[in-house]
Amino acid sequence: MSDAAHAHHTTTGIENRKFAMWVLIASECFLFGTLIANYLVNKARSISGPTPQEVYKIDVTTLSTFDLLMSSVAMVLALHYCKEKELRKFQFWTFMVVLGGLIFLGFQYHEFSTFVLHDGLGLSTNIFGSSFYLLTGCHGAHVTVGVLWMSSILITSLIKGAEWFNSEIVEVAGLYWHFVDVVWIIIFTVVYLFVYV
């Protein structure tokens, strides 16, 4: 369906799906704010190890942060080329978003498996492990949803070709993806870089 078919005005001056996504993002702020607070309050209260200082591999996490930031660039470029109706470029950058998300999930799988198998940090090992996995696992679940969403957009555009240019849907998906990136920006700093604080 083309953009023209979707063009309409609302009482708020904001497209309905976009407004709904921002309301969802606001509620997600609350969710992640609570999870981050839970982690910060409880990370140093474990009565047994392992501790954050013993398990974090900041170099690997920094690489995954670069990856997620680059996927955000790919997302904004995908939206730009969708608005410009350049199908091939739009599909390429949408594919890069999906790839960036999958690489990030690969990093997270590597991190979690190393923590569990090498460091002995499970979900119920101590309160640090519980709060850490709850926070980063919830973020990983959001990335997974984003990957599935962007994959569905890519597949739809591949099937329907140039007939399908719906920048409103891509913009709403993009808002979600950027929000997931923004949450990781905060997690990277307050969870990983503040490990000795």
Place this chain on the structure above:
Amino acid sequence: MASTHGNHPSHKHDAHAEHAHAGPKLYWIFAAILCVITFFEWIIFKKKEAFGIPNAVMIWTLLSLSLVKFVMVCGWYMHLRFDNKMLTNIFVFAGLLAIAVFIMMKLSLPAMG
């Protein structure tokens, strides 16, 4: 919310402003800045002891750098800078609530610090 009320001049202005200020070139410049900031964060973390950076300085430096990245992604990639101010208000209000939750949790468990 879904009812129609004719054209919104501010909408056209916003779209024009977005078109005038944002594009692939700017997005790549921002990407480079985001990567450089992340690299600096990593350097500060790795060389904290070598440079003798106090904890308080490190915390505020990293928080400031993180805030810059946050504003860049929200303002330009999420287009908040060019969009309806109501969206910014919703986001800022939610962010303040999230900070309030952290403060309440911290204060509610003073004995364990």
